[in-house]
Amino acid sequence: xxxxxxxxxxxxxxxxxxxxxxxxxxxxxxxxxxxxxxxxxxxxxxxxxxxxxxxxxxxxxxxxxxxxxxxxxxxxxxxxxxxxxxxxxxxxxxxxxxxxxxxxxxxxxxxxxxxxxxxxxxxxxxxxxxxxxxxxxxxxxxxxxxxxxxxxxxxxxxxxxxxxxxxxxxxxxxxxxxxxxxxxxxxxxxxxxxxxxxxxxxxxxxxxxxxxxxxxxxxxxxxxxxxxxxxxxxxxxxxxxxxxxxxxxxxxxxxxxxxxxxxxxxxxxxxxxxxxxxxxxxxxxxxxxxxxxxxxxxxxxxxxx
Amino acid sequence: xxxxxxxxxxxxxxxxxxxxxxxxxxxxxxxxxxxxxxxxxxxxxxxxxxxxxxxxxxxxxxxxxxxxxxxxxxxxxxxxxxxxxxxxxxxxxxxxxxxxxxxxxxxxxxxxxxxxxxxxxxxxxxxxxxxxxxxxxxxxxxxxxxxxxxxxxxxxxxxxxxxxxxxxxxxxxxxxxxxxxxxxxxxxxxxxxxxxxxxxxxxxxxxxxxxxxxxxxxxxxxxxxxxxxxxxxxx
Ligand SMILES: Nc1ncnc2c1ncn2[C@@H]1O[C@H](COP(=O)(O)OP(=O)(O)OP(=O)(O)O)[C@@H](O)[C@H]1O
Ligand SMILES: [Mg+2]
Numbered sequence: 001x002x003x004x005x006x007x008x009x010x011x012x013x014x015x016x017x018x019x020x021x022x023x024x025x026x027x028x029x030x031x032x033x034x035x036x037x038x039x040x041x042x043x044x045x046x047x048x049x050x051x052x053x054x055x056x057x058x059x060x061x062x063x064x065x066x067x068x069x070x071x072x073x074x075x076x077x078x079x080x081x082x083x084x085x086x087x088x089x090x091x092x093x094x095x096x097x098x099x100x101x102x103x104x105x106x107x108x109x110x111x112x113x114x115x116x117x118x119x120x121x122x123x124x125x126x127x128x129x130x131x132x133x134x135x136x137x138x139x140x141x142x143x144x145x146x147x148x149x150x151x152x153x154x155x156x157x158x159x160x161x162x163x164x165x166x167x168x169x170x171x172x173x174x175x176x177x178x179x180x181x182x183x184x185x186x187x188x189x190x191x192x193x194x195x196x197x198x199x200x201x202x203x204x205x206x207x208x209x210x211x212x213x214x215x216x217x218x219x220x221x222x223x224x225x226x227x228x229x230x231x232x233x234x235x236x237x238x239x240x241x242x243x244x245x246x247x248x249x250x251x252x253x254x255x256x257x258x259x260x261x262x263x264x265x266x267x268x269x270x271x272x273x274x275x276x277x278x279x280x281x282x283x284x285x286x287x288x289x290x291x292x293x294x295x296x297x298x299x300x301x302x303x304x305x
Numbered sequence: 306x307x308x309x310x311x312x313x314x315x316x317x318x319x320x321x322x323x324x325x326x327x328x329x330x331x332x333x334x335x336x337x338x339x340x341x342x343x344x345x346x347x348x349x350x351x352x353x354x355x356x357x358x359x360x361x362x363x364x365x366x367x368x369x370x371x372x373x374x375x376x377x378x379x380x381x382x383x384x385x386x387x388x389x390x391x392x393x394x395x396x397x398x399x400x401x402x403x404x405x406x407x408x409x410x411x412x413x414x415x416x417x418x419x420x421x422x423x424x425x426x427x428x429x430x431x432x433x434x435x436x437x438x439x440x441x442x443x444x445x446x447x448x449x450x451x452x453x454x455x456x457x458x459x460x461x462x463x464x465x466x467x468x469x470x471x472x473x474x475x476x477x478x479x480x481x482x483x484x485x486x487x488x489x490x491x492x493x494x495x496x497x498x499x500x501x502x503x504x505x506x507x508x509x510x511x512x513x514x515x516x517x518x519x520x521x522x523x524x525x526x527x528x529x530x531x532x533x534x535x536x537x538x539x540x
Binding site: 169176180183185186190192197 | 355376377380381397401405406409453499
C-alpha cells in the first residue's frame with residue numbers, strides 16, 4: 001500500500017482503539033443521565049478505580065504462577081474489576097446521591113464532583129502516585145499487515161468493546177430491566193405503578209454503567225499507564241463523547257466515543273501538535289451545544305435509554 | 306371490606322389536600338368519588354398507591370396497612386392504578402407498555418392469559434402492538450392505560466378521570482369497558498369530574514369538596530340531590 005494510505009489505515013485503527021474506550025465510559029454517563037437527569041461526574045474516577053482493581057487482580061493471578069491459560073486470567077481480571085467497580089458505584093449512589101434525589105440537580109452534581117475528588121485522593125493515599133501498568137495478560141504480538149501494524153491488544157480492545165456494546169444494546173431493548181430503564185427515562189413518576197421497584201432499577205443502571213466502564217478500564221490499562229488522576233481527562237473526553245452523541249442516548253454514546261477517538265488521533269495529523277486535541281474536542285462540544293444541543297443522535301424523548 | 310380508608314390526612318408542604326377523609330370500598334363494587342378541580346381526588350388515589358405519604362389516618366387493603374408499603378409492593382398486593390393523564394410511556398411500544406406492567410410476574414403462562422384477556426377487551430391495541438405509545442390517539446392511550454392496569458392483575462382498580470379529553474362516544478365506550486371489567490371480578494374506585502357518567506355506572510358514590518367528604522350514598526339518590534345537580538350535573 002502507498003504510504004499515505006497505510007498512515008490513514010493505521011491512524012484509523014488507533015482512533016478506533018481510543019474511541020472504543022471513550023465509548024465504553026460514555027455509556028455510564030449517558031445511562032445515568034437517561035434515568036436520573038444527573039451527570040455523574042465521579043464516573044471518570046470510578047473508571048480509574050476499575051483500572052487499579054484490574055491491576056491488582058492481574059498481578060495477584062499472575063503471581064500465583066499456576067500457569068492458567070491467558071484467556072482465563074484475562075476474563076477473571078475483567079470479572080473481578082467489573083464486580084468490584086459495580087459494587088463501588090452502587091454504594092456511591094446509595095450513600096451520596098440517593099439522599100439528594102429530591103434536591104435540586106445541582107446538589108447531586110456537586111456531590112458527584114466531591115465523590116470524584118475523594119476517589120482520586122483515596123487512591124493517591126492508599127496506592128501512591130507512581131504510574132503502573134497492568135502486566136501483559138496475553139502474548140503481545142504486532143502483526144504487520146502490508147505496512148499497517150496491528151497489535152493483539154488493539155484487536156482485543158476493539159473486539160471486546162463491540163461485543164459489550166452489542167450486549168448492552170440487547171439488554172436495554174430486550175430485557176425487563178432495560179424496558180424499565182427506558183420507561184424511567186420517559187416518566188419516572190408512573191413506573192412504580194407498573195409494579196417496578198424504581199430504586200432497584202437505578203442501582204442496576206449504576207452497576208451496569210460502571211461494569212462497562214471497568215471493561216474500558218482493563219482494556220485501557222493493558223495499553224497505557226495508570227495513575228490516580230487518569231480519570232479526570234479520560235472522564236471529560238468520555239463525557240464530551242456522551243454529549244456529542246446525545247446524552248441519554250445509548251447508541252449516541254457509541255458514536256460520540258468513536259468521534260472523540262478520531263479527534264484525539266487525527267488532531268496531531270492536521271495540527272502542529274497533540275496539545276491541540278483538547279482545544280478541538282471542547283470546540284466540537286461548544287459548536288454542537290450551540291447548533292444541535294441534543295447531540296447527534298439525541299432525539300431525547302423517543303430513543304432515550 | 307376490600308379497601309378501608311380512615312381519617313386520611315395528606316399535606317403538600319403546608320397545604321392540606323385531604324382533611325381527614327374516611328370511606329370504604331367493598332369487593333365487587335364500583336365506587337365513585339366525584340368532585341371539582343382541586344378537591345383532592347387524585348391525591349386520594351395517589352396516597353392509596355403509595356406515591357405520596359400520608360400525614361395521619363389509615364389505608365387498609367384486604368386487612369393490610371398500605372401506608373407502610375412502597376408503591377411497587379402495593380401493585381403486587383393487587384391495587385392497579387390508571388393515573389390521571391394516562392401516563393403512557395411514549396418511547397415504549399404498546400406491547401412493551403403492557404409487558405412492563407407484568408414486571409413482577411414470573412409465570413409465563415399467567416402473562417399469556419393476561420395478554421389474551423386484555424387483547425380480547427381491546428382488539429384495537431392488538432392491531433397496534435408494535436406502535437410507539439406516543440403515536441397513539443388520545444382514546445387509544447386511555448385504552449392502553451386501562452389495559453396496562455389490567456396487566457398488573459389487580460383486584461382493585463383505581464381510575465383517575467378516564468373520560469378526560471375523550472369524545473362522547475369514546476366516553477361511553479370506556480365506561481362500558483369499565484363495567485365489563487367490573488363484571489369479570491375487578492373492584493373499581495372511580496374518580497371523575499364527569500359526574501353524570503360516573504353516577505350512572507357506580508354502586509355507591511362520595512362527593513369530595515376541598516379535602517372533605519361532604520356527601521355519600523346511592524348514585525340514584527345523589528343524582529336527585531339539588532346541590533349535586535347544581536354543582537356537578539350542570540343544573
Ligand atoms: N405536587 C403538589 N404540590 C402542591 N400542591 C399540590 C400538588 N398536587 C396537588 N396539590 C394541591 O392539592 C389539592 C388537591 O389536588 P388534586 O390533584 O388531588 O385535585 P383533583 O381533585 O384531582 O383535581 P382535578 O380534578 O383538577 O384533577 C389542590 O389544591 C392542588 O393544588
Ligand atoms: Mg386529579
